[in-house]
Amino acid sequence: MSFLLTRSSNKTPGLPPPTAAATAYRHTADLLRPKWVFYAIVAYIGLAMIVRFFSAASAFLRLRRLRAATPASEDGAVTRNNKVALRRLPAAGVTAFRSVAYRWKVPLGDWHHMNGLTFFTAVAYMVVLFSFSFTNAAHNDPNLWSNRVSHVASLQWTFVIALSGKNNIISLLTGISYEKLNIMHRIAARSVMVVAWAHGFGRIRIRLVGPDSMKEVHHLLGLVSGIAYLFVFFLSLRPVRKWAYDFFLPTHIVLVLLTIISAYYHSFNFKYYMWSAFVMWAFDRFCRTLHVAYNARVWRYLFLQKNNSTKAEAELFDDDAIRLTFHLPAPWRPGHHVYVTIPAVSRWPLEAHPFSIATHPREQQVNDGNGRRVVLVIRPQGGLTKRLADYLQIGVPRELTLLVDGPYGTPPSVLSYSTVILIAGGTGASYTLSYLLDVINNYKSNSCAARRVVYIWAVKARSNLGWYGGALETALNTAPAGLSIEAHIYVTQHDVDEKASEGSDGGHDAKGSTAPFQFTHGRPDVAKILTDEITSAREDISVGVSGPMEMAMLARKTMNNFGFGSVLRGTASVDAHFEMFTNT
Known part of the structure; x- marks a missing residue:
């Protein structure tokens, strides 16, 4: 945040002096427009809360319905007449929304892409922010917008800080995990930077003279805030985060604090706009400290x-x-x-x-x-x-x-789906293995609707199975008989000891004992696996993918082949979740 100011000169060089009506309008807009932007964002969060409620209700009803169904009623081949069924319209509508919102990717050059919902949210946010900041300014008179934009920007710091925290109220209300909200944090922060610097250029155009000169401490603090904000922007660009993350993180924290504190003391009567931002930041840090202390069992000491x-x-x-x-x-x-x-x-x-x-x-x-x-x-x-x-x-x-x-994290539950497909590459199995164990444990207690699990794990060598100390083998060997589990391990590279067993369909662990899964040399055909399971499923499917970006992109592309029309004709609806951590 930079250049937060509430008082200004009344004359802009090159423009006629503002009328009394224009001055009154400016003061009204300075007060109301920041709040209108705030209310628009709160309304959007409220919409996300409604979507979360209906999603939870749908999962509950699906779980109750599938648990009531007997496994015998689901036996037999799946036959479809390929005719449109209007009763499938809600499921088809949900599928269409998922395809556009989560699986359709908007390319942003060769270095980044964004899903449809995030792209729409980002565009809508920038339209609201910039339109309420700059519209209705006759002759582009900075007297009408230079202070207004600073007020709009200052109130946005609440959302910028909230979106950056691992413990934040937006995740609590909407169920959207903090790592997904972090994308909107960067978009919001950069948009606010544009608005804040527009305030600075507007004040320069009005002229910084008299009580508004740069000799005043509050003006110097505004300049410090603006320059620090520029450094925050450049050091948070993707190449810096990717190649020098350990440098980016501490400098980012220090520069953001310098930006906010300088902006706070730069402002006049609108400091209270920024109080909530400090509260959000302190709340996140307090929760993180509390987590560390609790996990360290400080009370025992x-x-x-x-x-x-x-x-x-x-x-x-x-x-x-x-x-x-x-x-x-x-x-x-x-x-x-x-x-x-x-x-x-x-x-x-x-x-x-x-x-x-x-x-x-x-x-x-x-x-x-x-x-x-x-x-x-x-x-x-x-x-x-x-x-x-x-x-x-x-x-x-x-x-x-x-x-x-x-x-x-706010991980989804897979317990309300009839078929669960888990696909992992390398250490991504940490994510999918926990879900496999969850399905097995809940099936034993009759609190799970799953009847079939497909577990795919791509590794470089068979010895990689030792990473989890036999947890996968134990889980598969102790799985209840009524739960159908098909597990495949794909070995992408050959060891000397493995060449003799190439082509074998039997499952053997690293020690040579029989294992409850099949080994296949090569990479998994993700498209074929998903296509076969989707076309043969009777009920809704959950897909979880944790692995390389190429694996996730292929899975998304395959699932998009079964969109609105397919579900309307009887194909199972697919819900998917992708897990990956990057510094980018």
Whole structure:
């Protein structure tokens, strides 16, 4: 935020002096238009809350209906007459919305793309922000808009900060995870920067003289805020975040604080516009500190004088993967992730990275109150993970002290779908394995509608199965008989020891024992797998994908082949979720 000002000169060089009516209109617009923009955004959040409510109600009704249906009633081949059924119109409408909102991608050059809903939201936001900031200014007179835009921008800081936090009220109300809201955070912040700098140029055009001269401290603070904001913008561009994330994050925090604090003291009678932004930021930091303290079991040190740190067993595999095993007292759900700081290798206290939890929360709780067992599998890429790999020795477990923040995320539930398809590549199996365990556990307690699960995992070598310590084999071997599970492991590279078994249809783990899944050499044909399952399913399908971008894009493209018309003619409706973490 920059150049927040509420008083101005009344004469602009080159333009006639503003009339009394124009001056009165300016003051009215300065007060009302920022609030109109605020109300428009609140209304949009309210719409998202309504959509969330109906989605939850639909899932509840679907779960109750499918649980009441007997498995025997779903036997037999699926036959369709390919005729339009009007009773399928609601499902077809939902499918059309999903295709346009989530699976249709708007290319933004060669370096980025955005789904349809995010693109529409971004465009709508910028239209509302800029139209309420600059319209109805006769002769483009900055006397009519220069201060107005600063008021509009100042009130937007509430949303900019809220959209950036991992603990924020927008996620709580709408069910949209913070990592998805972060896209809108960047769009909103950059739009506000344009509006704030427009205020600065407007004031320059009016002339900074007399009480409005740059000799005044509040004007100098406005300039500091604007320049800091420009640095925030350039250092948050995708190439910087991608190649120098460890540099971007601390500088981003410092520069944003400098921007907001300078803008706050630059303003006059409208400081209260920014109070909520400070509250949002403090609330997020307080919650994150509370998470870390709770996961570290600080109360045990304060009251029982016991060790309060989170201890993890770290193991480096010879195929360049790391497994962290520790106990987490905080509850979590399948699909959740945690932020981990490792003091032994972290360069600064706030250097934390997100990792998906691979274990299920229903595992047996230990007796000493440490919480439930958590497994994280990490593929070293660079920065903290690369330093951690260098710190460990292959095959030699080592105890590490962790700071754990979380769990986070708003993962969807797959329990109300008849068929669940889980596709993963590499360490993306942490996400899909937790959902497989969730389906199996809930099926045993008759709280799951799933009748069929298709589990696909692409790995470089068979030895990668050791990452999860046999959790996949155990889950498949103990799955109830009524739940149909088809598991395939695709090995994309050949080991010397594996060439002799090439072409085998049998499942064997790394030690040569029989395993409850099939090995296939090569990459999975994601398009064929999805097409076969969608065309043969009787009821709605849930698809979860966690892996490379190419895998996710192919899955989206395939699901778009079964759109409004297909569902109207009897094809199962598909709900999909894609999990991936990047610094971009």
